[in-house]
Amino acid sequence: MSGTRRRGRGGLLLACVSSVALTLAVPAPAGAYTLGNHAEITRAALPWQPLTEDQMASPVRGAVVASDVDPAYRHQGPMHCDNADWFPDGSYPRTIEDRNTELTACATGALAQFEAAVAAADGLVDERGRVSEGQTGLRAGCVWNGPERRAKCEVIRHLGLAWHAVEDFYAHSNWADVAGSGSLGLANPAGLARPEVAPFFAFARYRHMSDAAVRRDIVERAPDELTTGCYEDLDSAGVQQDCTDRVGHADLAKDFRGMPRTRTEHNFDRAAVLAQEAVERQWADFREALRTTYPGGRGELMVCALVHDTPWESCR
Numbered sequence: 001m002s003g004t005r006r007r008g009r010g011g012l013l014l015a016c017v018s019s020v021a022l023t024l025a026v027p028a029p030a031g032a033y034t035l036g037n038h039a040e041i042t043r044a045a046l047p048w049q050p051l052t053e054d055q056m057a058s059p060v061r062g063a064v065v066a067s068d069v070d071p072a073y074r075h076q077g078p079m080h081c082d083n084a085d086w087f088p089d090g091s092y093p094r095t096i097e098d099r100n101t102e103l104t105a106c107a108t109g110a111l112a113q114f115e116a117a118v119a120a121a122d123g124l125v126d127e128r129g130r131v132s133e134g135q136t137g138l139r140a141g142c143v144w145n146g147p148e149r150r151a152k153c154e155v156i157r158h159l160g161l162a163w164h165a166v167e168d169f170y171a172h173s174n175w176a177d178v179a180g181s182g183s184l185g186l187a188n189p190a191g192l193a194r195p196e197v198a199p200f201f202a203f204a205r206y207r208h209m210s211d212a213a214v215r216r217d218i219v220e221r222a223p224d225e226l227t228t229g230c231y232e233d234l235d236s237a238g239v240q241q242d243c244t245d246r247v248g249h250a251d252l253a254k255d256f257r258g259m260p261r262t263r264t265e266h267n268f269d270r271a272a273v274l275a276q277e278a279v280e281r282q283w284a285d286f287r288e289a290l291r292t293t294y295p296g297g298r299g300e301l302m303v304c305a306l307v308h309d310t311p312w313e314s315c316r
């Protein structure tokens, strides 16, 4: 399969249908988009050549599923935008400030990974302005949880951790979806039905702002009714979550077709379409960050080195 194909919206729907087969083949961790759906959404968003694409978006070992596969990340709620739950019924066990804390932890954690990827990209091009074969060769696949010195693998690893959280935001929140037909409640919170990507991951803008300004911006832009689901993992303070009387992950999530929230109004597609668009924006933001951080053509060469499987031959 070509890594340079690019799917439009109609293509994504096909991708979602075909991902049902992947869903059956790849066991899903309980707390996330199935690995197959993460992979499909990411592949659809990126114009990368096959070997490079595979490092990022293999449903088995790609960087974008590492936070679900690696036990060190699997139970970290902010890496999956979990526990930013809130329901305005007057007796909810969490406050809207708690919601804001966890939403901010998810977005700023992804921003930190994005910045680490920008820094790691420095190694893609050597002092003489040439793409380094040693730093970009992928014949042996990237290693995520062992010694890995190749700059290209480091860039992909950090971007994968960031983009996983971005995708999970749409699967785990009510940003894009609509409520079910019954009365609203903890198991059926209002859906925001937003047609545009969320502003919380605008990293090209955020990377030029102070940490305090980023946090303020996220809170200001979060609608009162925005919620993600409680998952029995760790919140941003490392506290094990008790989901009693809270909006539950399984009630709200659209990780795969067949979950309760996906039975209404194409909710799976609403989330998946925005998740793909969000990753397309992430890739555009990352290219811009490389060009502005490494001016004079060096950043442009880094972009070329990321897209191509043998960039020391393709990029000059």
Ligand SMILES: [Zn+2]
Pocket (backbone or CB within 6 Å): 031, 032, 033, 067, 068, 079, 080, 164, 168
């Ligand atoms: Zn996840």
